[in-house]
Amino acid sequence: MSTAVRRRLTARAVIRLRLALLLASLVLAPALLWAGEDVPTPDCSVVPGWTQKGPLRSFEPDTLFDYMNGNAEGYHAYGFVFMKGVTCVNDAGDQIVIDISEFGDADSAWGIFIANRDVRSPNEPIGVAGQVHPRQATFVKGRYYVEIAASPAGDHSGPLRAFTGALAARISGRTTPPEEVAWFPEEGLEPDSVRLVPQSVLGLRALRRGFLAQYPEGRAFVVAEDSVEAATATLEKVRGHFTGTADIDGIGDAAFTATDEYLGGVVLFRRGTRVAGVANLAPGVEGTDLARRLDDVLR
Numbered sequence: 043m044s045t046a047v048r049r050r051l052t053a054r055a056v057i058r059l060r061l062a063l064l065l066a067s068l069v070l071a072p073a074l075l076w077a078g079e080d081v082p083t084p085d086c087s088v089v090p091g092w093t094q095k096g097p098l099r100s101f102e103p104d105t106l107f108d109y110m111n112g113n114a115e116g117y118h119a120y121g122f123v124f125m126k127g128v129t130c131v132n133d134a135g136d137q138i139v140i141d142i143s144e145f146g147d148a149d150s151a152w153g154i155f156i157a158n159r160d161v162r163s164p165n166e167p168i169g170v171a172g173q174v175h176p177r178q179a180t181f182v183k184g185r186y187y188v189e190i191a192a193s194p195a196g197d198h199s200g201p202l203r204a205f206t207g208a209l210a211a212r213i214s215g216r217t218t219p220p221e222e223v224a225w226f227p228e229e230g231l232e233p234d235s236v237r238l239v240p241q242s243v244l245g246l247r248a249l250r251r252g253f254l255a256q257y258p259e260g261r262a263f264v265v266a267e268d269s270v271e272a273a274t275a276t277l278e279k280v281r282g283h284f285t286g287t288a289d290i291d292g293i294g295d296a297a298f299t300a301t302d303e304y305l306g307g308v309v310l311f312r313r314g315t316r317v318a319g320v321a322n323l324a325p326g327v328e329g330t331d332l333a334r335r336l337d338d339v340l341r
Contacts, residue, residue, distance in 0.1 A: 081123075082186065084140040086130035088208035089201060092138065099127035099141075119240045120154040121146035123185075136192065138201065140209070143187045149220045153238030155182035165234065169210045170217055174199055179206045184215010222253045225264050225318075227335040232256040239263075244305060244321050248279035252317075259332050260306070260322040264340065267315050277312045284308070293330065294318070294337050309333040313340040 086092045099109070103122055106114040114122070127141040145151040152170055158180065165171040169188075172181025179190045179202040190205050192198035223236045235256035243249035243263050252265030267273040277296060281287055284300035291297075294311030301307050307323030309330055318336055320329040 081126045081144045082142055082209075082213050083126055084128040084142055084209065085212075086128060086138075086140075088212070089130075089204045091132050092130040092201070093132075095129045095131045095137070099125075101125040101127075116157060117143065117154065120157070120238075121150045121240070132201075136194070136198065136201070138198070138205065139191045140205065141189045142209075142213075143189075145185050145187065148184050148216045149222075149238060150240070151182050151185050151187045152220055153240060154187050155180060156237045161234070168206050169213070169215075170219055172206055172210070174203050174206060177202075179203070181206055181210060183210055183213045183217060186213050186215060188213070220253070222264060222266070225253065225336070225339055226255040226262055227332070227339055229335065230257045230259070230332070232258075246280055246283060248276050248283070249317065257320075257332055259327055259329055260320050260324075262318070262320050262332060262336055264316055264318040264336070267317065270315055273312050273315045273317050276317050277310065280310060280317070290330065293333050294340075297333070299330075311337060313337055316340055 083098065086094045101109050102124060103118060106117060106122060106125060109125075110117065123144040123146060125141055125143045127139065130138045130140065143151075143154075145154065155171060159165065159173055160175065163173055163175065165173060168174075168181040169183025170181075173179065176197040176199050177192045177195070181188050188206070188209055190202055192202055220238070226236055232255070237254055238251075239254050240251055243252040243254060243265055244261075249263070249265045252263050254261055254263045265276065267276055274296070281298060281300075284302055287298040287300040289296075289298050290309070293309070294313040297309065297311035299307070299309050305321045307325070307327060307329060308319060308321045309323070310317070310319035311333060312318075318333075318340060320332050320336070323329040
């Protein structure tokens, strides 16, 4: 092959490569442009006297880990999509950091709020729910979980409350908790104990995602499946985790009891497309009554 021919072939290969790169950029550019476009952009000026310091921040699932100092796993478990953040300062030298995170659905955003809240403090009606402390505030609305941190040390609850109110007014989305919260009977339910478990409810992989609540007798849970067949298969998988199960009548479409080294006494059942039950029953504690009350709500 002559030198001239080789040069022509090399030139053609370079042209093909450039065309391939151009095509790839045209395909990827919209995805990069659209990523996070629905996430509200935090704005320091929503509260008078505060201005932006530095550029806006944005993080995707692959880059969140570095920003969260290695604490991003919980966010990923709840279906983190995108985060936008900004740092605000005032003339007194105070600083407020705002991060708005989008999750895959409103239930997941509510779930991360419940997982991160201060259980010693009551929730406030900010969006779906929120909390304001001297140096930190959080709230959830729709698919968005908002975190606001203030420094230096001191009581910054005034500006934090102003920011939560202003930002909540600008964020659209659901302002009610997940409908699954109402699945748990009110009698005996510990206040604010219902939470979303994003994976392995009760530590069992078969129970992939569900809601958990605390009662004096033990922990009640509900896992929703897509079909009766899927729920039936899930209940059988869970049954296989235990030894010495015993079928019981009068609860759900199928039910059994068992005892586990880690979960204590359990009562599990299926009602339609949902797998539910009670776990962590102490020896001698009867859990069928709570299971029946839970079944009555799920009918």
